[in-house]
Amino acid sequence: MAIVKMNKFSLFLFRDRKEELLQSLQEFEGVQFINLQNEIDNDELSFLQADSESKKASEFETELSKVKFCINILDDYIEKESAIEALKKGKKALTFKELQYKAKRTNWTEVYDELKNKDNMLTTLKNEKTKLESEIQSLTPWSSFDSSFEELDRMKLCKGYIGTIPTSRVDSLREELSSGVPYSYLEVISEEKNDSNILIVYYAKMHEQAEEIIKSNGFSKVDFNYKGRPNEIIERLTERIKQNEKEQKEVVESIKEYKNRLEDLQLVYEYFNNQVIKAKACENFLKSEKIIVLQGWVSAENSVLLEESVEKVCGEYYYIDFKDAEDEENVPIELRGNAFTEPFHGITEMYSLPSYREVDPTPVLSIFYVLFFGMMLSDAGYGLVLTVGTLIALKVFKLDKAKRNFLKLFCYLGLSTVFWGFIYGGFFGDALGSGFGLNIKYFNNPLIDPKNDLMTVLGMSVVFGLIHIYIGLGMKAYVLAKNKKYMDIVYDVVTWYVAVTGLILLVGKSMLPGVPPILGKVLTIAGLIGLLLTQGREADSIGGKIGGGVYGLYGITSYVGDLVSYSRLLALGLATGFIATAFNLMVNLATKGMIKSGNPILFIIGLILAVVMFTFLHVFNIGINALGAYVHTSRLQYLEFFGKFYEGGGKKFSPFKPDEKFINIKNER
Known part of the structure; x- marks a missing residue:
């Protein structure tokens, strides 16, 4: 039930052992690497250069993206088991070696090629459907036009156009055409909000006059690259959409047939993902022509096991050094507790x-x-x-x-x-x-x-709060003693114990008849004097020390506020x-x-x-x-509670280990 003791290790080995060692350390799941490349300018490391496996990492990431594509497309279309069933079933458990064996025996590239082809087919069909729907939308306003589009182009003596015009200009256009272009014809096919869709027909020899009138009234021609009547074209397009949807459904059903390959793909995903992690771990290392240098953290209890793992891979050809973690170092934190904590x-x-x-x-x-x-x-x-x-x-x-x-x-x-x-x-x-x-x-x-x-529960709440705060101060004393700051225990813990206890005895003297009234006064005065003399001790000037002491006295109000805060134990219970x-x-x-x-x-x-x-x-x-x-x-x-002693700021111990998205990796240790 404590912070796990850490050791800092430095390891030197030959480069040809790196891949196997990384595999062993990933299975070991007990080391966190230190990025030595941040210290490459150090004179002691000047003979080394940064290690990297970026090319290998990139290749693995490419393969990983392909596997991820397969998993995602299957997730989109296959029926998923319920959350309850998934929780009952749990993740499959494999050792790292079992994972590698199964992943390498899976013919996943063939599945990828087939699913990629089907996805392309779906994309093509979806794009076609979108285009067809757009075409139907543009043709729908002309569905009541009872002539084919090509008939407008076949007229010899006349010219005919379809297009849109602001609804407010329809009557004006009709009048101008009637007076300026004899025997012209205008028909409103449909209306949409502020625009009207119209047909205009006039003698070809009156084209210049008609064109001028049409343009002046805001007429915009519409050209359709279709043959046939609009309603017939819409029927054909609608029929093609139905066929398109049928084809999409067939492709989706064929994708669902790969459901039994999903588990294999998940194993391959885990394999490549962990290969990427392993390759990127090299970005923490330094190398020379023949050796690799790495450094990291391991718990003291696992140090011997780590050396055994290294020796198993490297034989006698390695050097490893362990040092106790120093307080000033940025030591990663691992908490260890019992079943309750x-x-x-x-x-x-x-x-x-x-x-x-x-x-x-x-x-x-x-x-x-x-x-x-x-x-x-x-x-x-x-x-x-x-x-x-x-x-x-x-x-x-x-x-x-x-x-x-x-x-x-x-x-x-x-x-x-x-x-x-x-x-x-x-x-x-x-x-x-x-x-x-x-x-x-x-x-x-x-x-x-x-x-x-109410008063009984309130009293219990305050007493529990006081015990809580006192234990917090006691833990501060423990931390100070651990760091050999013994006088600070007197200045920052004992003085507060005395002052707070004195105030409680002073205020609650009517509820504590067995306690001499003078005791509360003595403790309060002694505690306040102690705070006044010690809380500004780190200031350089006399004035600063006095000011710090006075400000420290003000801190007594925070203790009162803290005790009042425990009344929420009563309030929420009620x-x-x-x-x-x-x-x-x-x-x-x-x-x-x-x-x-x-x-x-x-x-x-x-x-x-x-x-x-x-x-x-x-x-x-x-x-x-x-x-x-x-x-x-x-x-x-x-x-x-934490406000009395706790600073925090620790970084969690993050060991180099396999990622576990779809399966649980069993540790063979």
Whole structure:
């Protein structure tokens, strides 16, 4: 339950062993490389140059993109299994060697060529359909034109045109043609918004006069490269669209036939993706004509195993050196916990990982997180739903480590909620008390009734908060001692303990009759003087030291604010109970009359309605209040607790290992 101790290693080996070593280290899953190429200007490394496998990485990425194309096109068209079934089934597990063996034996390039051809066919058909639909759209306004387009061109004595004109100019054009071009003809074929589609016919010998009138009225000619009447052309195009859709469906069905190849393609994807990762890892290394130099981090407990892996590949022809990680180095952080604390690592990581010189706060955080969440949700029925639901999910579904830890987290939180629910007498609100007339004695008179014992619950909340804050200060003392800053423990921890304790004794003297009143005054004065003398100690000038000390005294108000902040343990607990009770009242008001009517049909309807309303309303309340408890419990950890000692800023240990998108890679160690 701590930050894993890290070793820094430097490794020299012959270049011809690099590929095999990278394979071994990827399977080892326990080293994080340091980018030595950032230090290539160092005089000690001047005889080396940057290593790279960019050409190989590019080739693998090209192959990877082809496999990804196959997977994506199959995902688009084949029927997917439900999310529930996928969770039950889980990912397939293979060793890295098994993955390589299966991937290399898969004839995926043939599948790619065939799917690529089918995709091109689909693209061609879709483009054709789009073009046909566009042509139909442009022809539709002319569908009532009862002549073929070519007949307009065949006229010898006359000229005929179709086109568009603003609707407002139709009458004007008609009048001008009638007076200026004898025996001309204008017909409105259709109208669209502000434009009209028209036909104009006139004697060919009057072309110049007609052309001038037409242009002056904003007439725009329309030319269609078709033969036949518009309605006949539309019918032909519509028929071709139907045929096109049929052909598309046939291509899609032929793509679906490759469903049984999807798993093979996923294996090939994993193989090439990990080859890319392996090739890009070389960008961290340096090389000479014959050797490769690499550096990285490994946990102290895995150092011997690492050397054994290197020796297995290189025999005697290598050199490796291990050094303990120094606090000032940017050491990657790996947290290690037991079965209880490990699910809470995600809570710590959401804020920030600790630096290497700090302490892992998760063991303490986990205890208070469970305690506070239960107090906030505080309904035994809701807790049972969380606990049973997560246990079933853990049993039924095959989940990865992160998802299992998330469910375990809410299982623990559910158990705490059950505990506090029984303390407060809440079980789906007052469902077992007076809510539905069950009147179970304990739930009408619980150990602590928040509605009637507000001050008791508030006092508990403040006491828990004070303990939380004091432990935070204690952890600060531990970190300072770890870093051998012993006097800072006195200045930055002991003084606050004394000042805060004194103020509490001073303010709460009426509730602590056994404590001498003078003790609170003495501790308060001593603590405040200590803060005044020490909080500005890092300033250079006397004025700065005094100012820093005075400002440090102001920090006492933040402790008061922190203690008040723990009142949310009361507020959210009350909110959950009151809302649940209100929902029970709503169910009663809506269904009680039907259930007690004596009419069998009304009884059944009322009972069904009651169950539906009860389920829906309480599921809603669980969701809203569990989210609220999660957020506010996290806030108490991040601000009130972490604020007393925690700096964070650590970078997560990211080992060189296989990526696992579609399968789980089994470690052979």
